[in-house]
Amino acid sequence: MLKKSEFLQNGKIRILLCIELLLILAGVAGLFGTKGIVVGTEETALLMGEGVSLPAGVYTARLYYDTGEDQVSAFGVTVKEGHYKTLLCNYAALFKGIHVRECQFYLLDDVENLRVEVEDNGAESLKIQGAEIVTGTERSRVYLFWVILISLLLDVVLMLAMLNRRQPVSTERQLAIFGVPALALMSSLPIMVDYNMFGADLIFHLMRIEALAEHILRGEWWSRIESAWLAGHGYANSIFYGDAFLLVPALYRILGFSPDETYRLFVLTVNLATAYIAYLSFHRCFHHRSIGMFGCALYTLLPYRIYNIYNRAAVGEYTAMIFLPLLAWGFYRIYTEEPERKGYLWNWVIPALGFTGIIQSHVLTCEMAGGLIVFLCLFLWKKTFRLRTFAVLALTVGMTTLMNAWFVVPFLDLMTADQYYFGHNANVLIQSRGILPAHLFYTLQAGGASSRFAETGMVDTEPIGIGMALLLCVIIWIGFCLKYSGKELTEAQKKERKAMNILLFLGCVVLFMSTCYFPWDALSSFNRLFAVLNGSLQFPTRLMGIASVCMVMAACLAGIWMLREKWAYLSGKGVLLLVVAVSVIFTTYQLNDLLLTRTEFIKLYSSQGIGHSAVLGAEYLPEGAGLEHMTYHEPVLSEGVWMDSYEKKGLQADAYVEADSGYIDFPMLYYKGYMAYDKRTGEKLPVVKGENSDVRVLFGQGFAGEIRVRYAGMWYWHVAEAVSAATVLGLLGAAMYRRYRIKGNIGKPRKGNV
Numbered sequence: 001m002l003k004k005s006e007f008l009q010n011g012k013i014r015i016l017l018c019i020e021l022l023l024i025l026a027g028v029a030g031l032f033g034t035k036g037i038v039v040g041t042e043e044t045a046l047l048m049g050e051g052v053s054l055p056a057g058v059y060t061a062r063l064y065y066d067t068g069e070d071q072v073s074a075f076g077v078t079v080k081e082g083h084y085k086t087l088l089c090n091y092a093a094l095f096k097g098i099h100v101r102e103c104q105f106y107l108l109d110d111v112e113n114l115r116v117e118v119e120d121n122g123a124e125s126l127k128i129q130g131a132e133i134v135t136g137t138e139r140s141r142v143y144l145f146w147v148i149l150i151s152l153l154l155d156v157v158l159m160l161a162m163l164n165r166r167q168p169v170s171t172e173r174q175l176a177i178f179g180v181p182a183l184a185l186m187s188s189l190p191i192m193v194d195y196n197m198f199g200a201d202l203i204f205h206l207m208r209i210e211a212l213a214e215h216i217l218r219g220e221w222w223s224r225i226e227s228a229w230l231a232g233h234g235y236a237n238s239i240f241y242g243d244a245f246l247l248v249p250a251l252y253r254i255l256g257f258s259p260d261e262t263y264r265l266f267v268l269t270v271n272l273a274t275a276y277i278a279y280l281s282f283h284r285c286f287h288h289r290s291i292g293m294f295g296c297a298l299y300t301l302l303p304y305r306i307y308n309i310y311n312r313a314a315v316g317e318y319t320a321m322i323f324l325p326l327l328a329w330g331f332y333r334i335y336t337e338e339p340e341r342k343g344y345l346w347n348w349v350i351p352a353l354g355f356t357g358i359i360q361s362h363v364l365t366c367e368m369a370g371g372l373i374v375f376l377c378l379f380l381w382k383k384t385f386r387l388r389t390f391a392v393l394a395l396t397v398g399m400t401t402l403m404n405a406w407f408v409v410p411f412l413d414l415m416t417a418d419q420y421y422f423g424h425n426a427n428v429l430i431q432s433r434g435i436l437p438a439h440l441f442y443t444l445q446a447g448g449a450s451s452r453f454a455e456t457g458m459v460d461t462e463p464i465g466i467g468m469a470l471l472l473c474v475i476i477w478i479g480f481c482l483k484y485s486g487k488e489l490t491e492a493q494k495k496e497r498k499a500m501n502i503l504l505f506l507g508c509v510v511l512f513m514s515t516c517y518f519p520w521d522a523l524s525s526f527n528r529l530f531a532v533l534n535g536s537l538q539f540p541t542r543l544m545g546i547a548s549v550c551m552v553m554a555a556c557l558a559g560i561w562m563l564r565e566k567w568a569y570l571s572g573k574g575v576l577l578l579v580v581a582v583s584v585i586f587t588t589y590q591l592n593d594l595l596l597t598r599t600e601f602i603k604l605y606s607s608q609g610i611g612h613s614a615v616l617g618a619e620y621l622p623e624g625a626g627l628e629h630m631t632y633h634e635p636v637l638s639e640g641v642w643m644d645s646y647e648k649k650g651l652q653a654d655a656y657v658e659a660d661s662g663y664i665d666f667p668m669l670y671y672k673g674y675m676a677y678d679k680r681t682g683e684k685l686p687v688v689k690g691e692n693s694d695v696r697v698l699f700g701q702g703f704a705g706e707i708r709v710r711y712a713g714m715w716y717w718h719v720a721e722a723v724s725a726a727t728v729l730g731l732l733g734a735a736m737y738r739r740y741r742i743k744g745n746i747g748k749p750r751k752g753n754v
Helices: 002-009 011-032 041-047 138-166 173-186 200-217 244-255 259-286 288-302 303-312 315-320 324-336 344-359 363-378 388-401 405-417 421-427 467-481 491-513 520-526 528-537 540-564 574-596 715-744
Strands: 037-040 050-055 058-068 072-080 085-091 100-107 111-119 128-137 643-648 652-669 675-680 687-689 693-713
Touching: 002 011, 002 138, 002 652, 011 138, 037 050, 041 050, 041 128, 041 363, 050 259, 058 072, 058 085, 058 111, 058 138, 072 085, 072 100, 072 528, 072 574, 111 128, 138 244, 173 259, 173 288, 173 574, 200 244, 200 259, 200 315, 244 259, 244 363, 259 303, 259 315, 288 467, 288 520, 288 540, 288 574, 303 315, 303 540, 303 574, 315 363, 315 540, 324 344, 324 388, 324 491, 344 363, 344 388, 363 491, 363 528, 363 540, 388 715, 405 540, 421 528, 467 540, 467 574, 520 528, 540 574, 540 693, 675 687
Parallel strands: none
Antiparallel strands: 037 128, 050 111, 058 100, 058 128, 072 111, 085 100, 643 652, 652 693, 675 693, 687 693
């Protein structure tokens, strides 16, 4: 190993480290620069007239106004002259019911004529009361991020180079070190632009990131309901849709990156994580670095994964795909290792981590993967009901449940507490949304834009399929089966062949389920439970991700046989490389076609450009609530109720109330977990669902006092949080203790040894 002192003894390295330190100190100094208001409301006339001078930086324009119309008018900033991309800004719509609106913008050069501009679009009721510009330290924070990141990467590369000079690293290890990030970068080609391709789910997920970032800035790291949604009414997205991994882009956003840059950075992060976990899983599963890289290439460059990222912007689903290889690795070990082996009972760890990552990303993917694993357990029932194997499976379920109790308990609690619009999915028939058989053999995937296969067939079809490389692996495996039919095989080859056939069988079953020929509609008509499950699936094509990981595992097993086989003109590794080259060529075509044909894209520089109602199908909206009602408005009082000193911040409202019995409907969407109380006496007040599903607080006769209404959740949710925290801490402690014991035993003589 390379010692720290050896690294620092190099004079050039010391000079480089000094330069890095100076650059970091320059960024730290910038954190203490100008903050706050730089152009006040007293200069409104100048700001909206001739304009003002500002240096390069990140700013927020703030407009004080009054209007009686929603989203008719908008405001932003402009500059008369400037270089390319001097100003990055989106206009922000103006809403009635609120009297201040912000618009973040980026100046890449110093300007002398920046002005605030309002587009009234004929809104007669619009009255401008003032404007100002504020700034923060976002520019310095972004600068520090890049300096630290680039410095770390450069230092690591130099350390690896010095280590390789001292003790040469094997070719396979070098291939993993540089090949894995290269594959991730290759799959990130469509984000190497200054915009984002418009996907069906993109705005929804950008809103999720913004809402989470906003709550973190308020000190609420694990908010259950974010107030940024639906004009301040809130939306229980975080309860129904795990957003633990959205902390990463939320932190990018807090650092100062624009929503546009934040999303592209997140996609790059996901691609890197997918590539590294795929390599780790396939390498450890099959105990061969070449097979690890082979599986990593096939999985990272999957056509369906690329489609999820750039065609659909399905953030939850493509994030969940990071962890599918962990499930494959974990269950492969459970069913192929001997139960009596020492340490076998710890085989629950990998699949439990995989399930945890999937649950926190996309619950629907967890349902699909769980369904396939239940089928696998029943298919291999003789092995499943071995005592130690069954114990490992039970531990997998139990520990996954405990680690995710903090999310699962509120999820199930709210799911059963009310009726939501996603319940209407049970009436949706999905069979017509399945793919055609031609999709399974569709190899030259283009960008594609049509998913209406029942109407348009393959014309401009979206790239849904397993791809040419996996089909090639299946063909090679069929060739092996024919060649070795009737020949004597070793025990290892017999086990591999059996595992390969099972994986191919599972993959083919799931592929068939993704087609329009699987009887989804008949199942929905047969049973209400099937109707609900099928409706929640929405698109049979979603099963392609589960099928793909089965096929990649099968391809890795075929790859082991390729390495053993004596080829006429190529080595076994050469054949693997040839298959990877096929994957690279076909995926590169898909990525390039996306760049050249996707004409819809967005450039988003401020959160205000996203809006507040990007709830897709409004699946988590309580029945009785209408989106048209979700506007900024004051509380609605019944007769006999008087209110004063009303103030609302997020999902907390304070007011002084006097009542002769009655109620107040507050502009917050009702979910189980709201509470109201008298701030002086602590007396709790009844909270129920009101008109349009607003939060309704009931008052008895003669009530007078200052009240607070806020979302608190349920006490047993906090118990579940404590259980999850204790489980994770306990597992970390056990892992550290086990590692310490293993290290402590190294070099010690065993009993009976001299």
